Amino acid sequence: MDVLGQIQIFSTRFLGIFIEAVSFLLLGTLVSGLIEVFVRKEDVIRFLPRRAGRAVFAGSFLGFLFPVCECGVVPVTRRLYQKGLPVAVGITFLLAAPVMNPIVFASTFSAFGFGVVLVGRYLITLVMAISVGLLFTLQRSPAKLLSPGSISTLARSAVGGGGAGIETPQRPHLLPGLIKSLRYAHDEFFDMGKYLVIGTALAASMQTFVPQEELRKVATDPVLSVLAMALLAFVLSVCSTTDAIIALSFANPINGFTTGSILVFLTFGPMVDIKSTLMYLGVFRRKTVVYMVILPLLISILIGIWLNLNVRF
């Protein structure tokens, strides 16, 4: 194919991913703005269990309170950090929320019905998010996990209100509060938006220039299919609200991908893909992001391969 044709395909795919993702980023930043204005630090502290393990477990279900996909979850998490959310709980929320929310439940149910894929998606997501979250509880210093930019806003937040020993601000009235939250949302949207643009461009490039049909050749291989779907999930960067429909197209019963690999696509993909990885770098240190990518990848591969080799679907 000629260069112009490939550029055209690239721009179509770029716009496809961006338009789909940007609406969720907008939603996420709006929720983030509302949290900033209307949620106080002690609300978060009161809501979360004191013990780290329980807090991590609770964090995996926060998506049902803040239903956002992987694009919107990053600004929400960053804002919740400013409200005192422990880093490990935030990471658990970050990884789980794109799946653990009612919108994704509905889309997965409509694609696969009630069965092994729906149940598997939720169970595996819980296992992955909680495991990774628990590992991060071992590091108690937020400064070693969060990026310097996040640390400075955290510090400003602590000084500005809600910190220990500092008087807690009153909740603002509704209208001024809404205007204020829109301002926060605006800043947040453009702050996170640059990562979204770069991530989307990378994802569109991978989709355009890396031949995906080759991956289909290993669809029924119990090991290679899992690796292929993990790679596809990372490259395609599909929003978790619609990925079930795409997964369905890979899952035809005759020569479709193995069930284990479909579950990898539906669990690893919402946690980590090209654009979300770029957005993570806006919140966390590079080393933290490496762990946030590699650990879910390995856990999902382990579960996917084990399922393929040991469970008859």
Place this chain on the structure above:
Amino acid sequence: MLLLLIAIGIVILAGDRVGLYIRDYSPQAEGSSRGPITLVFDQNLDSNSWVGQIEITPEINGVWSATGNRISFRPEGAFSAGTRYTVRVKAGLKSAVGRALLADHQWDFEVRGARVAYLGPIDQITQNLYLADPAEPDSGRQVTFSEKGVVGYEVSPDGGQIVYAQLGEENAVSLWVLEVDSGNTSILLDCTGAQCANPAWSPNGERIAYERVELNLNTNMTPGAPRVWLFTLATGENRPVFSDNQRIGYMPRWSPDSKLLALYDSSIGAIVVRDLSSDTERTIATPQGEVGRFSPDGRWLHYPKIIQVPGETRYVAHYVLVNLSGEFTTQRDLTSDHDPNNDVDFAWMADSKGVVVARRVPPQEQVNSVMGAQIYQLQLEAETAIPLVVDPDYSHGMLSVSPAGDALLMQRFALGRPGARPEVWVFRFSDQNLIRIANNATMPRWLP
């Protein structure tokens, strides 16, 4: 991370405990004498590993084929009715990616006796489909309940379904399917504004060829000429056989391997034998406008020709056999042009070496003034006709040999009997026994 990598390695080294597995197989408890035996796996198969990995007991010759994740077996003739067959799939059969069947899989099934389908009652305005068991004469039960009537039908190769043409509103005829075991019916092809009739089910069960006539309801024109269309069951694809819509065709007939479709193309006055895989065709010029049937081995196709009896003013029909096995078609007559007999119907014997014809003997040989067509057996390599059913009180037609080749199904009509209606009968070759299946019935077909 290292622990996770080690865990992944252990899981892989522990090996495949699921492997390739059989998702579905048929027939399960009871099967048709025509088969097929079908195995559906969860993955596409390695193209060579399955050869010799499946056994059928008692042994029977037939053709194995594998496509994708499916293996099927069709017997050369038919499974023996009443016999219990055991199918064993040996462990080790591999998928395209090397996953193996981990354990032997074995099951057995019993072959049911062939049943008979027919249309009736013939003396009413509308007819419906009936099924009967030859072992229980006059046991026919109605299986379709169409208000406007069934005008034609065809049995699926395995006998599990019947596609039938049902009259609807404004003379439209649509194709419906009857599930024989459950009795459920459903529309297969809605032909509003058209008549879809004379369905012919491909022997591999995948496609249905049928005639389609546009009724031109909104144009004040008369109905159009028939065209042959193809309907693919798996995909629902429905298209005319000829891309040129000026080509008229009717009377579709499938070759046993489902690769060839013969039909009469009245725009060129010839039988067209079309190879659907290569979209090539051969033509057999004949003005009679009728297509016969392929022999069970696929070598021959017959059609009728009209000739004048030498030295007489009388015209008779004889059958011509077209040999399709070579690159070029060759033809031969079933009987010599000097033969004064009039052959009005034809059916292949199961071994393709002989035929059964309904024959009207010359007037000088008739025992009464109304003697109808009688049934004779002929071998292709000998002109001697062996009388099978000769009863001057009856005329015979609509012949078909049973899937196992042990019986002949026919329609009989009692001549000279007031109020007589067509009847459906079965003739057993082994003991020459004639059994009446139904009265007031027509268009009999075997249900394997």
